[in-house]
Amino acid sequence: MSSPTVPPLAAGRLSQAEYARNFADAHPPLTPVQAQLEAERCYYCFDAPCTVACPTGIDIPTFIARIAQGNLRGAARTILEENVLGGMCARVCPTEVLCEQACVRHTQEDKPVTIGLLQRRATDAYFAEPGAPLFTRAAPSGRRVAVVGAGPAGLSCAHRLAMLGHAVTLYDDKPKLGGLNEYGLATYKTVDGFAQKEIDWLLSIGGIEVKARHSLGRDMHLDALARDHDAVFLGLGLAGVNTLGIAEPADAAARAAVDFIAELRQAASPADVPVGRRVVVIGGGMTAVDAAVQSRLLGAEDVTIVYRRGPDAMSASGDEQRWAQTNGVSIKHWAAPQQMLVAGGRVLGVRFARTEMRAGRLVNSGECFDLEADMVLKAIGQSFEAQPLGLSLTLKDGRIATDAEGRTSHPKIWAGGDCRHGGRDLTVEAVEHGKVAALAIDRVLRA
Amino acid sequence: MADLSSSFLGIKSPNPFWLASAPPTDKEINVRRAFEAGWGGVVWKTLGEDGPPIVNVNGKRYESLLSDQRRVIGFNNIELITDRPLRTNLDEIRRIKRDWPERALVVSLMVPCEEGAWKAILPMVEDTGCDGVELNFGCPHGMSERGMGSAVGQVPEYIEMVARWCKLYTRLPVIVKLTPNIADIRHPARAAKAGGADAVSLINTINSVMGVDLHSMRMKPSVGPQGSHGGYCGPAVKPIALNMVAEIARDPATAGLPISGIGGITTWRDAAEFIALGAGNVQVCTAAMVYGFKIVQDLCDGLANFMDEQGYGSVQQMVGLAVPSIVNWNQLNLNHVEKAVIDQDLCIQCGRCHVVCEDTSHQAISAMKDGRRHFEVIEEECVGCNLCASICPVPGCISMKVLQPGQLDKRTGQLVSADYANWTTHPNNPARAA
Secondary structure, eight states, X not given: OOOTTSOSEESOOSOHHHHHHHTSOSSOOOOHHHHHHHHTTOOOOTTOHHHHHSTTOOOHHHHHHHHHTTOHHHHHHHHHHHOTTHHHHXXXXXXXXXXXXXXXXXXXXXXXXXXXXXXXXXXXXHHHSOOSXXXXXXXXXXXXXXXXXXXXXXXXXXXXXXXXXXXXXXXOXXXXXXXXXXXXSOGGGSOTTHHHHHHHXXXXXXXXXXXXXXXXXXXXXXXXXXXXXXEEEEOOOOOEEOOOSSOOOSOTTXXXXXXXXXXXXXXXXXXXXXXXXXEEEEOSSHHHHHXXXXXXXXXOSEEEEEOSSOGGGOSSOHHHHHHHHHTTEXXXXXXEEEEEEEETTEXXXXXXXXXXXXXXXXXXXXXXXXXXXXXXXXXXXXXXXXXXXXXXXXXXXXXXXXXXXXXXXXTTEEEOGGGBTTOOOOHHXXXXXXXXXXXXXXXXXXX | OOXXXXXXXXXXXXXXXXXXXXXXXXXXXXXXXXXXXXXXXXXXXXXXXXXXXXXXXXXXXXXXXXXXXXXXXXXXXXXXXXXXXXXXXXXXXXXXXXXXXXXEEEEEEOOOSOXXXXXXXXXXXXXXXXXXXXXEXXXXXXXXXXXXXXXXXXXXXXXXXXXXXXXXXXXXXXXXXXXSOSSOTHHHHXXXXXXXOSEEEEOOOEEEOOEEETTTTEEESEETTEEOOEEEESGGGHHHHHHHHHHHHHOTTTTTOOEEEESSOOSHHHHHHHHHTTOSEEEEOHHHHHHOTTHHHHHHHXXXXXXXXXXXXXXXXXXXXXXXXXXXXXXXXXXXXXXXXXXXXXXXXXXXXXXHHXXXXXXXXXXXXXXXXXXXEOTTTOOOOOHHHHHOSSTTTEEEEEOOTTOXXXXXXXXXXXXXXXXXXXXXXXXXXX
């Protein structure tokens, strides 16, 4: 167990140079020459499988052909007209399980066209020099729509509604817009304040009134919003953090991984964020990977992800798992937390039960082991908090039930993103939800 | 190991690969490097008549056409003939031939279309000990404005006249280099033969403007604010050159006239194709200007391995083997039927065969089967055009199956006939033979 003379959590474990290196762009952009050569690898498929695999349906062969032809603005338009957050998605999409997995070059030579990096090339080039607006507003419709939650779903919906001529009020309970783009992503995935730059650009279309620090159920109420607007879109995300189901100490060293990630994103410098020497991350998703890798990059010596099933069941993709391992994180499978090991109110470790599948069910094998830890990050998923809705929308499996276009059981209310039932909790999917709901709202309002 | 040694017009070289008359053969230092790398011979860059040297531009002389991955597929130049004094060139040619007696050294010439000019230069050239002369009747830029180069090559009477002078004033073999900037290549070739030329070489470069700089609105390549058309060469011209070589090879009037094949040769395969269509040897320029002289080693090795594999003992055995396969369209067997076949194990599902057939051909490839992406030939629609196989990115994925006599052509509902029947006898031909 850790020596009582050494503070378990400490900020500033590394030199400034180490922090700068560790939190630089994790996947640096392609140079123009690299992008040109890569773009020329695209076969310009018919009814392209990559486009089919893209939740927002970006016409990928078209944008890649435009890069190859030196028409970067045209490439950016092709991306952004389907996915207004195409810049962020170029950074965070798990392309290896979406477009790039479908790429016929993947079939042919196990080496897909690097679509994500090309998308970044096009969008970076555009944002560096936007020129005349790509998108303009239609004539005012006279209709007013409230969008609650300025994460990927809400931003996408608000932008499309504004384009279509509706007046949008965009609410968010946080001081900054962006939702998970601003608070939930690993710092090295979106460097140089890209998330806010992208949002500033998105809002520049006009017609979107922003109300930050407005919390649903506290500062405004859904029934009133629905009454006072022609339609409401809910992009509320998942505010609740799942609990481990075991007794947890009050020690700040045992915390939700999402809070740790958000603190790091919002910190003026990573040197300000304390991290343990031995960190255990419990969970198997991208949040677990982001928290574990960033713990390492903050200077933790031993970081272990513990997941109760095997690698194939992890919602973090194979690439994400390898990324963690490359960064010195070890991943233990088939173990579930049994007990927090605590002394004097301080976390000293976690006792895990080994698990196995028995008759199709995950059960404890009866064997246990302890992992020492001075910091425990919980990343076993988040849950939708329905209470702020204040009125009764039909839920399914704890999330808002909608039709394919996002319309809820209330005829004036649509929902999208992680709060909507049936999704895969992907940024790109949230963008699509927002877009599709905006189109549906527009259709209904004009009917 | 196959014997690559070559004897073209009695000019011996250890392999059939010569560097064409062009910038790579302009100077002693270049030619030495070429021979050290293994080139079988060179055609020295064109000499002009004695007098004030030619002046070249001091700006862009070259421009390329690039394919994906920045490969040069086309190339153009506006360089004139040698801009060094005649004496300098002759002295260097003499030294090179002395030091490399077993390599072929042919000298390209271009002087005004006057008997005296040819009479004056030929003895000087012959005196160097070189192996032959090539008459540059092909250069399409600059010199043609002065009545030389392609200006001569476009007038068969001039070709015949000059060839005759040359045969009169030198004992060296005379090769006439032909311009492709002409309607029918057979006429200049016949004229060269009529004038007594020992061989023709072709093709020289094609009139070309490589592009336009859209910001300055200037053609490319440009010298300052202006440009001038140049000579086009490189892989993109190979099909044009092959056709012209074959036209001469199968023309009864010139059959048997030795041909030195030129035009976009980059690989041993390209060279073998020229040889198969009647070239006794080949000349290369663009590939060397793109990759350097070392490529000759790959040309030699590839050709030798191919010959070993196919059982050819000498290059000569391959010359013209494919010529009989070229006929006029009206001789093609209209009873021959092919159908495209897609190898489903190789197919990567890009769907390009489908969309191009759908958009631009015969709607003969389906895109869906049992609700899934799947590309398959519809034999009822397929005319065997080869478009799909030509554009498929996967080697060997789409092949053309020949229907055998007696098999059903699902498109026409007819059984394939074993009879050969061409257009001359086709019932739809109003002018068919009785």
